[in-house]
Amino acid sequence: MLDSVTGNLERYMDLLSARQKIVASNIANADTPGFRTKDLDFQSEFASALSGSQTQASEVAGLPVKNDGNNVSLDREARLLAENALRFNLASSLIKEQFRMVKDAIQEGKS
Amino acid sequence: MSLFSALSVSASGMAAQRTRAELLVQNIANSATTRTAEGGPYRRKDVIFSSEHVSSAFASELDAQLNGSSTGVKVSGISVDNSEPERRYMPGHPDADADGYVAMPRVNPAEDMVDLMGASRSYQANVSAMSAVKDMIQHSIDLLK
Numbered sequence: 001m002l003d004s005v006t007g008n009l010e011r012y013m014d015l016l017s018a019r020q021k022i023v024a025s026n027i028a029n030a031d032t033p034g035f036r037t038k039d040l041d042f043q044s045e046f047a048s049a050l051s052g053s054q055t056q057a058s059e060v061a062g063l064p065v066k067n068d069g070n071n072v073s074l075d076r077e078a079r080l081l082a083e084n085a086l087r088f089n090l091a092s093s094l095i096k097e098q099f100r101m102v103k104d105a106i107q108e109g110k111s
Numbered sequence: 112m113s114l115f116s117a118l119s120v121s122a123s124g125m126a127a128q129r130t131r132a133e134l135l136v137q138n139i140a141n142s143a144t145t146r147t148a149e150g151g152p153y154r155r156k157d158v159i160f161s162s163e164h165v166s167s168a169f170a171s172e173l174d175a176q177l178n179g180s181s182t183g184v185k186v187s188g189i190s191v192d193n194s195e196p197e198r199r200y201m202p203g204h205p206d207a208d209a210d211g212y213v214a215m216p217r218v219n220p221a222e223d224m225v226d227l228m229g230a231s232r233s234y235q236a237n238v239s240a241m242s243a244v245k246d247m248i249q250h251s252i253d254l255l256k
Binding site for chain 1: 114118120121123128160161162181183229239244247
């Protein structure tokens, strides 16, 4: 029971932290000329992360490009930043709950 | 762990924006300076940003090979404005030439103030990113409690 759900949650958190790293680098480069916004395709990455392959970041299409060739939208990055952090917190609460259940089972067995 | 290198990325952004703010403040402070060590009036300076790969202090070579290093930002250079200084008619000025004109720095304080606001906001964005990542790390640590 612990393996299947917790294993998936762990990969989910790994993927969220990889995405958060990409968002942080987009924000850091918000004023770098020629820098293009990067992101990962969450759905397909999660499916492939379950089979254990590496994440791949790609450029985001359809964002307006500024005069200096940079297309970082701080609004978009701020939204993703908050969303990733919330998802991560949710996943960590769920894992914590799984641990608590196992711990309860161990402790109930003791008495 | 990749989250720690996200902190390095945000830190590189903060350092770069701070350098930018420092130069802008220097431009504003020297907007009427007519004497410099290089001779002539002050020349405005600007940062040049470029993206670079950073790794966290503890990131192993293996981790960098597996996950690829993350893209931070660095100040790759400082550009000095080499355009002709503005000539202003101030006959009483000690640095006035024979015709009474003084070479003044070509600095527009309004432009620099607006740019300074941009630098400050970008710095804040990096701080927010860092604090979000820090919360995620804290939540991971809380799993052990």
